[in-house]
Amino acid sequence: MTDDAFDADAYVSELRAKREEKDDFFGSHPQSPIPPEKRDDFDGLDYFDPDPDYRVTASVETHADPEPVTMNTSTDGEVRYLRVATFHFELRDTDLTLGAYRQEHDDSPTLFVPFRDKTTGQQTYNGGRYMELTPDAPLDELDEVVVDFNLAYNPFCAFTEAFECPLPPEENWLDVVVPAGEQDYE
Numbered sequence: 393m394t395d396d397a398f399d400a401d402a403y404v405s406e407l408r409a410k411r412e413e414k415d416d417f418f419g420s421h422p423q424s425p426i427p428p429e430k431r432d433d434f435d436g437l438d439y440f441d442p443d444p445d446y447r448v449t450a451s452v453e454t455h456a457d458p459e460p461v462t463m464n465t466s467t468d469g470e471v472r473y474l475r476v477a478t479f480h481f482e483l484r485d486t487d488l489t490l491g492a493y494r495q496e497h498d499d500s501p502t503l504f505v506p507f508r509d510k511t512t513g514q515q516t517y518n519g520g521r522y523m524e525l526t527p528d529a530p531l532d533e534l535d536e537v538v539v540d541f542n543l544a545y546n547p548f549c550a551f552t553e554a555f556e557c558p559l560p561p562e563e564n565w566l567d568v569v570v571p572a573g574e575q576d577y578e
Contacts, residue, residue: 465556523543
């Protein structure tokens, strides 16, 4: 389900341009998560084809008193986030929910949405993928947001063990296949 003013062709063109820009960054920038010794051979990330069907409108349930959620990390540690919202949506004829998080004392409008789906560990990174969402208004003023799985990306720990990454909590494990966004890096 997408919004009425949505231009699919322009969307796909913009998404492809963003992916090309990211590939350029990963292949040459000093802050790239690709280890320096592998950058010369890097020829871009693998992505699922852009698919507007994986850009969904979700209803927003905000949490006035956000609940702390402890997430395990890729290095067997733990990190604590606050669940500030829950998104309710339909994808592949299935009603689903995703928690949206912020770290404590983070006033940024950007929400962290880590998730796993039925591609995890097969076509996508075995630790799950991330999305970031920056709503157009404060969450408590919104009834709906667009959740775009085409923007799902691998955490930096998918590229090197030098990073510690939060793993999606079980509440964000989707029981559907989501062939959108970045695929596993090899």
